[in-house]
Amino acid sequence: MTNPWNESTRSSRPTRPTYLPPHLRDQPTITITIPASLARSSPRRGRGGGGGRVRGGNGSGFRGCRTANPSRSYGRSGENFSENDPNPYRPNVMRQPPFHISEKFDELEVIDDDEDPSSDVNNNMNAYDETPVETSGFDVPPPVTLFSEIDFCSALSDNIKRCKYVKPTPIQRYAIPVAMAGRDLMACAQTGSGKTAAFCFPIISRILKDYHHLKSSSPTMMACPLALILAPTRELSCQIHEETKKFSYKTGVKVVVAYGGAPIVQQFRNLEKGVDILVATPGRLVDMIERAKVSLRKVKYLALDEGDRMLDMGFEPQVRKIVQQMEMPPAGVRQTMLFSATFPTEIQRLASDFLSNYIFLAAGKVGSSTDLIAQKVEYVHDVDKKIHLVNLLRAQRANEKHALTLVFVETKRGADALQHWLSMKGFPSIAIHGDKVQMERERALRSFRSGLTPILVATDVAARGLDIPHVAHVINFDLPRDISDYVHRIGRTGRAGKSGLATAFFCDKNTPLAKALVELMQEANQEIPPWLNQYAETSYAYGSGGMQSSRFSGIKFGGHDYRRGANNESYDYSKQLGDSTVKESYAAASSPFSLHNSRADYPTSSQADSFSDGFYSHMLDYRSVVASGWD
């Protein structure tokens, strides 16, 4: 079989990882980059080799830590931190990155359908098999088991195979049929479980089927995309762009990205060549619309990645402007899809402004924490954090030589300071935050991905969505105020069936977070240090009148359809359907809410009342919990 990806690039294969500046990315060349997570380390088709995203566990070493004595160090053998490091980092020595970022099409091939189902790929993805999925809404299309059950066009199917998507993850199994049916969707699924593909495949497929004859992608001065994908950070929009481009390879569907910090002229040039799917961050998009370079009047599909983030305080006005005041067709005319690992109740309520008769999906037991991530919390005084971190990294270096470690801090200044300290102490590290120029941000990410600097010190700019293979350890040097942020941060590890480790440094000022943290860890079957339980109890009183308890303390942080409330005053289900008779039918036996693949320990919809008392409520459609007296 001939493989165009293979042939076309063979001669131009570079010898080292190459950065492709934005202005070159949409050239019809062969040097399009694709995320390393989807590239194979060997150009040969095979069952054993390769470093694809669905490939086998790096985590055997860390898995042991989950049951290890928490007071001990991270060494598999439990040795204590060694002061004399045999392999100190010397900045002047040329270092070889351990991870070759081979992002070339010629390393991808179409795999045959006879792929051994018992290969390591599938075994790891089976970690998701028992994931419970909650659906609510009317006439939910049935889920599929295989990609082949969905009527994608052959070019898209080929791309899916090339990307080694062997079998849909739970969120893909449910969300793709919903999206293909043209329904609005709010989807809540664990980090790293394939949300991007879940909205990308249907968008590409439906553009091909319904709109491609319109030739809307022919060159124009005013770009009129058919689909708009919004993301909260520049790097995430880049990543989505790369993925989407890969999925639409050879389909004729054109994908363009627009984000701040990069020359706008180059992005205009890309737009002028035609665009079907526009991936953007809000600020740059508004700018382009105001300059009349982009019009949203033809948008048929709107996807908000990290949907809860896009609608929280910082972003909501901008996003509302884009969706409601810039010629975008109204809800019900366009199709709207929101995806995230977390959906706080208040945000769900806001989001219903953008949705029409939508279906709510929740895949996975908690907001994120797949059991694949081992979570540890250590009590560390503020002043001791730096030395504690160095000790931790030292122990880790002895065992996990090439493990990537992502360290989250609270502030931009703090990120620079800590990165500097780590470099002084002999740990190759780099920092990323919003005060750096875009080039530096992208350079930092690349350097981290490749393993050249295996420690990345980051603010929340890197908390969401970024898919970085080989991140074995996430350290919350400073814990976030918001439990959702914690969920997203630790979700940078343990992706696509792999396991990972998350360590948090807890100090007194994190008391307001304690309760939510304990509940989250309990749900993920993690060992809770007794002292943390003490803090959790004080944090009840702590936030009793405050924001933390009402908004983030565990019980409301999203994962259930808020429409579920039987007497939900603030949500009129019938109004949304435009049919006053619907409310009766909703109250009647034919409930639009159901639960699939349920396990014994997972609540059914009839147990909705108990949600208000426990952690399961963060899995609730907010339409149900409002009525439970939480306000």
Added chain:
DNA sequence: AAAAAAG
């Protein structure tokens, strides 16, 4: 209270 997102 901080971070992100336009320049």
